Amino acid sequence: MSSPNSNPRATGSGSVKQTGTGPRVNAPARPTQKPSNSAPGNRPTGNRPGLVKPAPKAKARKARLLVSKVDPWSVLKMSFLLSVALGIVTVVAAIVIWTVLDLTGIFDGVNDLLREIAGTESGGFDLRQFASLGQVVSFATIIAVVNVVLLTALAMLSAVLYDISSTLVGGIGVTLTDD
Secondary structure (H helix, E strand, O other), rough: OOEEEEEEEEOOOEOOEEEOEEOOOOOOOOOOOOOOHHHHHHHHOOOOOOOOOOOOOOOOOOOEEEEOOOHHHHHHHHHHHHHHHHHHHHHHHHHHHHHHHHHOOOHHHHHHHHHHHHHHHHOOHHHHHHHOHHHHHHHHHHHHHHHHHHHHHHHHHHHHHHHHHHHHHOOEEEEEEEE
């Protein structure tokens, strides 16, 4: 039963030769050949061999999509939030405009002009009593609340009408590209 064994650590009887510390493990062998520079990813650039050439930039992808349905509930929520923001801007703008008109003396100039036109015996007209800051803010708030209701209702109605018309026509085409 003698068979040639290609294992260099094996003895003639097929057993492993052991020393006092356990089996001997050899280090992994190093590759005998260096990678060639003729591979497509390993082309040398200029006088610096071994650098990898960057990949060419990919062409921009395009996707043609159709907006065939708009969810009325999401349109209602978004339009409500945007119209509330517009209402806040309306009230703040009314306060700022009234304050600027008061600080620049426009109200006094209008009062003087009305006294000259009407005469002194008319008892005088004070524009600040007619359009005080409280009245202007109240009017702007009423306008803002009406705008919130109207804009929200119109946006939702527009979404429903779009859904109906997109079933007939197919929707709006959109092309998306990568940059």
